[in-house]
Amino acid sequence: MILAAKVLPNRDDCSKWKTSKDGGFTVKEVRKTISSELDLNVALDNFWRNKAVTPEVNMFFWKAKDGKIPSARALEKRGIRGLNTTCSMCGSGVDDSKHILVKCQATNEVWKQILWWLKLPLSQQIYTVKYLLQTVGELGLSKKRADVIHAVFSQTMRSLWNARNRKVFEGKRMCTYKVVEEIKENSFEWITN
Structure with missing residues (x-):
């Protein structure tokens, strides 16, 4: 400087x-x-850069954590009018990052399967991305295990966002099984390379 x-x-x-x-x-x-x-891994409010994840997914994770992805609700707040702000996947919630990534019934099923796959003892409702990270942070995991979980969580959020976009822009319904398999495949590829 x-x-x-x-x-x-x-x-x-x-x-x-x-x-x-x-x-x-x-x-x-x-x-x-x-x-x-700065120690970028100290607080949840700081950007957690994981080398096992692509820069694109790291950036998405950072934006999602802070609710900055371009959901219909976020675009409406930025002045874009005429958007349907109802969740396209479940039809009942608001199309915002919190709902799309953790609160939607459709995405919640994906999270349940991913948490089971990771053998994480999180049975309670997930409220926000920050809450999810905080809860995992309290488990006292090793750095290596925490990095793996972060990589899988990042991929999960990115895959859920892609599934949402396929529904919004192509009319394709989300298949939980396919999304979970995509998350597992991509996470495994990143972590082993």
Whole structure:
């Protein structure tokens, strides 16, 4: 970071990146500086970057956790009118990130099967993505197991969103079995590579 300026007579003006050995600016140096200043895995409000998951899914997970995915309700809040804000998968809830990803009856069945597959003792209702993460965080899992669970949860949310989009834009009904199998296949592929 450029934190101070020095006046050096008889020299041309220049900028130097403070943490870089040669003073050059690179994205790698920015990441190194930020990661040395912050532990991104400490709090749920911070972005949890998992190397077992693609950057696209990590970004989706981050947006979903904060309710920032472009659901019908979110688009309506941004001024887009005329959208049907009823959940396309169950027909009863509001099409917002919380409902689509954790509260919808259709997605809840997917979560039940994924939690069973992961052998996680979560039998109570899932209220939000943050609540789900907090509950898993309280289980005292090893870092490796927590990363695997995070990767599977990220894939689960991405697959649920894709299923919702197939319903909204293509009229295709969500098949719980196919979504669960997609989650397992993609998670296994990411974790083993």
